[in-house]
Amino acid sequence: MTAQTRVAVIGAGSWGTALAALLARHGALTTLWGRDAAAMQAMTATRRNARYLPDSPLPDALSFSSDLAASVRDADWLLVVTPSHAFGELIEKIAGLPHRLEGVAWATKGFEPGTGRFLHELVEERLPGVPGAVVTGPSFAREVVEGLPTAVTVHSDHAEFAQRVAELLHGPSFRAYTGSDILGAELGGAMKNVLAVATGVADGMRLGLNARAGLITRGLNEMLRLGVAIGAKAETLMGLAGLGDLVLTCTGDLSRNRRLGLALGKGVGLKQAVAEIGQVVESIQTVDEVMRLATRHAVELPIARHVQRVLHEEITPAEGLRLLLAREQKPEYPDDFVA
Numbered sequence: 001m002t003a004q005t006r007v008a009v010i011g012a013g014s015w016g017t018a019l020a021a022l023l024a025r026h027g028a029l030t031t032l033w034g035r036d037a038a039a040m041q042a043m044t045a046t047r048r049n050a051r052y053l054p055d056s057p058l059p060d061a062l063s064f065s066s067d068l069a070a071s072v073r074d075a076d077w078l079l080v081v082t083p084s085h086a087f088g089e090l091i092e093k094i095a096g097l098p099h100r101l102e103g104v105a106w107a108t109k110g111f112e113p114g115t116g117r118f119l120h121e122l123v124e125e126r127l128p129g130v131p132g133a134v135v136t137g138p139s140f141a142r143e144v145v146e147g148l149p150t151a152v153t154v155h156s157d158h159a160e161f162a163q164r165v166a167e168l169l170h171g172p173s174f175r176a177y178t179g180s181d182i183l184g185a186e187l188g189g190a191m192k193n194v195l196a197v198a199t200g201v202a203d204g205m206r207l208g209l210n211a212r213a214g215l216i217t218r219g220l221n222e223m224l225r226l227g228v229a230i231g232a233k234a235e236t237l238m239g240l241a242g243l244g245d246l247v248l249t250c251t252g253d254l255s256r257n258r259r260l261g262l263a264l265g266k267g268v269g270l271k272q273a274v275a276e277i278g279q280v281v282e283s284i285q286t287v288d289e290v291m292r293l294a295t296r297h298a299v300e301l302p303i304a305r306h307v308q309r310v311l312h313e314e315i316t317p318a319e320g321l322r323l324l325l326a327r328e329q330k331p332e333y334p335d336d337f338v339a
């Protein structure tokens, strides 16, 4: 009999908890690590995450810990699921701990705030020689923890590690595909959050279904143009990591980024909207890094740019919309676009 795989899920918010429950149900010896010792003790006692997923009982096989060193020391591989702003700091801490890691996967969506570096670059730099993989795709935590059917994709430069991660995630109601385009997979997951704000704003302003479909499609166009410019594969962005997650987040009211847009479109202030959501809203940080990347590669992203101006409170959502609609007529794709 082969030994059970030991996985530590780092980050005990909604997505980390849902993925840890899934891995435990699939037979991995799983520990969910969170920074709040009292919350982790309460989870051990009640087998619920009262703050982030209060309605979902967690499997008996799942362990909880606030001891990062022990969680890392005992794991075969890690799945990091913190918000992007905490990702670099955690990888740094993990790199300083004794470990025997076969790899580090992450399900965080975004970039390093302030530098715009991709998360795989941080892992490569701080954990050299340790294979990395990103887990991404259209997947609301609440639906996953309820066992509703979901499909994601795992991208890595190390095919064996991607396969290992995907096999453990894969199960009766959770399909995990694999791929080798880590750049495209990370870009798609980060950009869809920004584009979901735009669609949310339009829906909050009751602009109709045509506007929603137009924004999703032109948003995909922005993803593809930036993706191709940075060397990502177009098919990654046409798959679960791009189009799939874009459609989910732009249309599903469980999305916090869409809900931010909805609130702004209804005239609620940014601060109040974020406070009412009460969970991470990645677009707020990600939008500046997307625009930084776009500027570096001389790619124009009108929707993302207007979301940035709205999130910086330079213009109102109504002005953003007026400016987008006032743009000149042009071809759907630039003449020199090659996907």
Ligand SMILES: NC(=O)C1=CN([C@@H]2O[C@H](COP(=O)(O)OP(=O)(O)OC[C@H]3O[C@@H](n4cnc5c(N)ncnc54)[C@H](OP(=O)(O)O)[C@@H]3O)[C@@H](O)[C@H]2O)C=CC1
Binding pocket: 011, 012, 013, 014, 015, 016, 034, 035, 036, 052, 081, 082, 083, 084, 086, 089, 090, 107, 108, 109, 110, 139, 140, 141, 142, 278, 279, 280, 282
């Ligand atoms: N929720 C979802 O459906 C999905 C989320 N994702 C991505 O997963 C990532 C995490 O999101 P999600 O779980 O939803 O976020 P939540 O807002 O639900 O939870 C955030 C978690 O991160 C913890 N945290 C914050 N800062 C730190 C830190 N410095 N060190 C350690 N832990 C920290 C919080 O701890 P505390 O409670 O103590 O503040 C909390 O447990 C994001 O990048 C998101 O885009 C991807 C797919 C689906």
Ligand SMILES: O=C(CO)COP(=O)(O)O
Binding pocket: 109, 137, 138, 139, 140, 193, 196, 245, 248, 249, 254, 255, 256, 257, 258, 280, 281, 282
């Ligand atoms: O990434 C997600 C679904 O795939 C979750 O989206 P939000 O962060 O907008 O809630």
